[in-house]
Amino acid sequence: MTDDTLMDQPHGPGIAAPGTILYVDSVTVSFDGFRALNELSLVIEPGELRTIIGPNGAGKTTMMDVITGKTRPDQGDVLFDGHVDLTKMTEDQIANLGIGRKFQKPTVFEHLTVFENLELALKCKRDTLSTLLFRLSGEQQHRIDQVLGTVGLKDKPRMLAGALSHGQKQWLEIGMLLMQDQRLLLLDEPVAGMTDAETEATAELILDLHKDPHHSLVVVEHDMEFVRALGARVTVLHEGSVLAEGSLDAVQANAKVVEVYLGR
Numbered sequence: 001m002t003d004d005t006l007m008d009q010p011h012g013p014g015i016a017a018p019g020t021i022l023y024v025d026s027v028t029v030s031f032d033g034f035r036a037l038n039e040l041s042l043v044i045e046p047g048e049l050r051t052i053i054g055p056n057g058a059g060k061t062t063m064m065d066v067i068t069g070k071t072r073p074d075q076g077d078v079l080f081d082g083h084v085d086l087t088k089m090t091e092d093q094i095a096n097l098g099i100g101r102k103f104q105k106p107t108v109f110e111h112l113t114v115f116e117n118l119e120l121a122l123k124c125k126r127d128t129l130s131t132l133l134f135r136l137s138g139e140q141q142h143r144i145d146q147v148l149g150t151v152g153l154k155d156k157p158r159m160l161a162g163a164l165s166h167g168q169k170q171w172l173e174i175g176m177l178l179m180q181d182q183r184l185l186l187l188d189e190p191v192a193g194m195t196d197a198e199t200e201a202t203a204e205l206i207l208d209l210h211k212d213p214h215h216s217l218v219v220v221e222h223d224m225e226f227v228r229a230l231g232a233r234v235t236v237l238h239e240g241s242v243l244a245e246g247s248l249d250a251v252q253a254n255a256k257v258v259e260v261y262l263g264r
């Protein structure tokens with residue numbers, strides 16, 4: 001199904017967008033009359049990796065805030081998994097649905113070890129009573145080992161998270177989202193502040209996650225080398241709307257995009 005046919009779906013309660021993991025239609029968010037999002041429409045398919053770029057103030061963070069329930073849109077539809085209306089849900093409910101967000105700055109528990117951070121992420125997925133009674137099963141232990149390998153921290157389970165490099169903290173936090181088995185991962189400028197080697201390793205990590213069709217990934221990023229390394233479809237936001245969409249080469253050759261970036 002193409003984006004155009006999806007946009008033809010009727011609005012209002014009870015709408016559905018089959019075959020999509022994230023469906024954003026005509027979303028507007030205003031702050032004191034200023035439109036941070038202006039009838040924004042965007043569709044992410046299951047298993048897709050999408051990169052979002054755009055100049056400062058384009059609305060990228062506000063879009064993430066709307067998807068995760070931090071900000072309520074003035075109008076528009078936001079559906080998860082083709083039918084779940086995210087505009088009616090709290091941030092906790094949305095996280096429990098399987099939508100995980102990683103903010104630009106790492107927010108790991110610095111005084112806990114790498115292993116304990118992953119263990120905690122697993123516990124947070126559970127209800128309070130079972131958390132109190134929680135003991136790691138062999139299977140869960142195995143899952144933590146697996147995730148340690150995926151995020152490149154296999155040899156650091158006992159290290160305090162506070163002693164990790166900036167890049168390693170970012171990978172640990174991605175590992176925490178994996179422990180929670182999130183299906184839609186929203187990554188906000190994951191390579192900001194990383195060394196070149198860390199940036200390359202992060203691109204490999206994201207491409208690795210993308211191999212698993214269970215994961216859909218939306219990556220907001222300013223670093224064009226990194227965006228190129230991901231090789232994904234790129235959406236360009238500007239003034240709260242989609243300005244262009246396509247391969248990185250295609251959007252970089254788009255006159256409107258060039259004007260927005262160079263005209264500033």
Ligand SMILES: Nc1ncnc2c1ncn2[C@@H]1O[C@H](COP(=O)(O)OP(=O)(O)OP(=O)(O)O)[C@@H](O)[C@H]1O
Nearest residue numbers: 031032035036054055056057058059060061062063
């Ligand atoms: N709570 C708020 N109150 C008033 N204006 C806001 C608020 N949040 C965002 N804005 C404005 O909305 C616009 C979009 O901001 P947003 O942070 O979403 O952009 P962005 O694309 O994430 O920018 P950056 O790349 O700099 O992070 C900006 O002009 C910003 O000043």
